[in-house]
Each structure stands twice: as C-alpha cells, then as structure tokens.
Amino acid sequence: MKLESYIVADNIISPLGFSSSENFEQLKQKKTGVKRLESSELSSEPVCAALVDTQKLNSEFAKLTTNNIEAKEYTRLEKMVLLSINDCLKQNSNIDITSKKTLIILSTTKGNVDLLDPTLASKFDKKRVYLWETANVIAQHFINPNKPLIVSNACISGVLAIILGKRLLETNQYDTIIVSGVDILTRFVVSGFQSFKAISNEVAKPYDAKRDGISLGEGCGTVVLTNKVSSIKYQVSRIVVSGGASSNDANHISGPSRTGDGLFLAIDKTLKESNIKASEVDYISGHGTATIYNDDMESIAITDAKLAAVPMNSLKSYFGHTLGAAGVIESIIGLQSMRENTLIGTYNFNELGVTMPINIIKNTQAATVNNCLKTSAGFGGCNAAVFFQKVENN
C-alpha cells in the first residue's frame, strides 16, 4: 500500500507575521509586506522589498533560547529557521524531532551568503557560509540525529523540497519530514537583481498589464509531513501531498521558455501522479514574479494544461519573491486557503496583461477549495509543480 504524506504542522516567518494563521489573516485584509526601503545596507538607492523586522526577529528568538544553556551565536537566516521549526513542534506533540525516523530538509538558494560580506565575515567560522554547515547547525540545535538534506535549485527549491519529502516518506526510510525553506534579503541578492534591471520601482503587479518587474522578499516557511496515521488523528482537516514533478525548459539559463512547455510538463506529470483531471483542480497558486516573460510563460503553460478557467493567484506582491522560501511559504498559504475555503486576491492586480486569458483572482473570496496546485519556475530553466488535496477523515 502506498504511504501517504500528511501535513501535520506548518509555519511562516515573514514581515506579515510569525505564524501561518497570522500571515493568512494579513493576506485576507489585503496587507502587503512589501515596502519601499531606504536601507544603505541593502542598496544605495531605495528598493521595494519585504523585510522581516530585525528587532522582532531578535526578541522572538531571545524567548526561544532563554531556557537553552548553550550560548551559541546564530545568523539571521538560522534564527528564522529555528523559530519556524520550533513553532511547528509546538503545534503537534506527536512530532519527535529527535527521532531517527525524522529528517530535516532545508531549501535555500543562498543560505548565509551575507557572511561573504567583509563586515559580517569575521563574526562566524568561515565554513558557516557552506549550506551543509548551516543545515548542520539547525539539526544540532534540535538534536536531530540525521544528516539534513539540502536542496538548492533556484526558485523551485521549496516546491522540490516538498516533493522530495513526499518521495522519501513513500520509501518509509523516514516517518516524518520537516521541510524548511528560507532565504534572506541581502545586498548580494538585491544588487544582482538590480543589475538585471528586474526589480520594479513599486510593489510588484503579478499578471497585470502594467507589471514591470519583481519585488524581493525574505522569510522562512516550514511544513511537517508524516506517513504515520497516529500523528494525524487530532487534525481537523487532513491534507496530503499527492503528487509533484520537476522539469527543465532546455531553453535559456536566465529567461523562461516562450512556449511554457517545461512548466506544462511539470504540471502534467503532477496531475497524472495525483490521479486528477484538470477540471477537478480548485485553485492554482502561481509563481507570478511579475516580470513580463515569466507571467506570459505561465499563462501559456496553464492554458495548455487546460487550467485557464481555474482561479489562480500570485503571492509575490504580499511576500516579495522569497527565492528558496517561496515554494514553501506559498504552499502553506494554499493549505490555509483549503482549510478556510478562502481564495486570496492578488495584491496590486487590476487588469490582466498576459499572453493567454487565465483566471486571476482579484479580490479575496469564499470558495470551496478541496485542492491546490502550486507551481514554480526559476533560473536555470527549471520548473516544478506540487499538488495538495484534502482527504476524508476516517
């Protein structure tokens, strides 16, 4: 019998809040975390981005470590992950993070890349900038006995990490998988996207006729998956990861394919694995970076997959593009939409401006949401999709 991957806890750390429900509440009230920042640390010119308040991060983190004897220094990125995982553990006492059957998967594009900056470099050991060391620090904090897995595959990392978690649960090597996606805003990343001239001067406008670039963001999302039915008995609504796939456009390293065939392939494989027809999909959480080419490409892939009528949104104008965290954070909002039967309107979306007519949600609304297709795409021509479904309690 195939082992299912149930979601048993989740958390979002973002400028909009430090829990999933807090974040969802802000979205329902159409509040965005993206602001115009004048921070010389990030950029010499003002930049629109979603930044987690450092004071709040540090004060929440201080509460977490008061009972901890070890006075270890943690980086900004590590603090977000530790807070996020800690919140998940509090939600469900059946999660045993110290078990040999529990594995942590970290999804990140750049990890502690801020430590390359000469002003920060001296504060930590040189090896802390290696992603595996970051992951080790996190696993050691929670006394998890397994070597963590790290996925670093551009902006599809988060979705890939969830798919990987599901696949590992199917082999029963583990019974619990903790997937954390995280990236922080740094001068490194901001300057790079500025050099591409990819950043909008305003809050990003996904799928809109007037869209002109991305907004960056930072944060952490964590989902805990399990194949143990005993861990889910108190869950009100049960959600499983029922399929997922990745693909490559084989077209260009920094631009999406014009035909959308790579993303189509990932969606098609995902729906087939989930045993679901396009007409049965209730909601699509798109990638929607608000660049001209990405959003056009998505509209073509979605149309080719016969999903053009399905309500779809992008959350990039709320959270900014959180890179390695995006797939996890946006999936969690999808889970909240399923739990609350509420679809979130796309902030800053006014008039459809993509190649094919797709059904972008403008205003937050009540709807029956029994499932969610999350899609993503990234540099290197990569695409990924994952499907979440409610299952009957029995």
Place this chain on the structure above:
Amino acid sequence: MEQKNYITSLCSIKNGIVSLDGVSGFSDKSIDGVDFIKAAYKEYQLSYPKFYKMDNLCKLAFVASELLLKNNPLTKKYASQDIAIVIANSASSLEIDTEHQRTISDKNNYFPSPSVFVYTLPNILIGEIAIRNSIKGENSFFIFDKFDAEFMSSYINSILDSSKAKCCITGWIELYENKYEAFLYTVEQQEGTLKTEHTAQELKKLYNH
C-alpha cells in the same frame, strides 16, 4: 516491482586527469587548478561558443557531460522528458558568489554584472547541460559536505523505480578555491558495458578509485 538499475557510463575529472568509464584519458599534471578544464575542452576538440561565457563550475560540468554523453548518447535512446539530471556538490556556487561579492563590497568601485550574477546558483549547471542536450526531465541540485553514495544511489533508484524518469545523468560537480572535481555518470535500467549495478557500494568503489 523491484528492478535493477545500472551505472552505464562514467566520466571523472580531477587532479589533472580525465577518465572515461574508468580508463584514463587526457592528463597533464603541470596545468594548475581550474585551467585544466579549458585544456581538456581543447584536447577533446569540444566546440560550443557558450562555453566561454560560463563560470568555472559550469565549464567543469559542461566538459564532463560532453564526454559522458559522447560515450553514451542518452538523448538518442530516450525522450527528452524521460531523462533526469540530479547533481550535488559541497561548495554550491561559492566560487562565483565570491566574485559577485567582490563587485559590490566597495561602494566606490561598484559594478555588479548580470553575466556573473546569473551563475550564483548551483543548478545553472543543470540548465547548461539541459540546454546543450535538449533534456527536459526531472531536475534537482543537492548540497552535501561530501559525496553521499547512499543518498544518491537510493534517491536515483527510487525515481527510476517509480517511473519518474527512465534514465538519469547524475553525480558530483565541485569547484572552489582552484580545486575541482567532476564525477558524473549515467544510470539506466539496462545493464551497459560497465556491468555495474547502481548501489551505494559500487558507487563508493568507483568514486574512491
């Protein structure tokens, strides 16, 4: 539905030696560090204009993949979406990250460049291999402190066993601080000339060879 998977071709590039299917090829230990990659590119008369735009990590991946796939042309045997590419390393893209950081650390000498920044993700090398060979299947880039034969063999076998791909280009592509190492191989469900099953044990033997 337990079936066997096999290592069907192998290319390694390290310490100034190229080796194909376990047989030593081009070697020149007098060439310092990463310059050996360019020397190998010339030695094997590879020709791909984009090669010169790539960062060193992608150059290493490119040369290894060209030699591997010349030996075993997977794209002639399989549909583009059935070929997976799963790569791992330790230093991610830290080599080019350091270069990008250098362009932004000094406010009076600030010159970030998109042609550098685009390579500051390790999976770009998967994209380069995919573009060169029109490969559209599964993609994943993992980071480990060192080559993890257990994980790589069990994960690749699981995606082949569950029909998520029919074959896979996989291995270890590492380059940082003038040290480099490529260990790239193909996995298929038919036994090839190497007659080597894709198990952690066999993989360790080949890797440590």
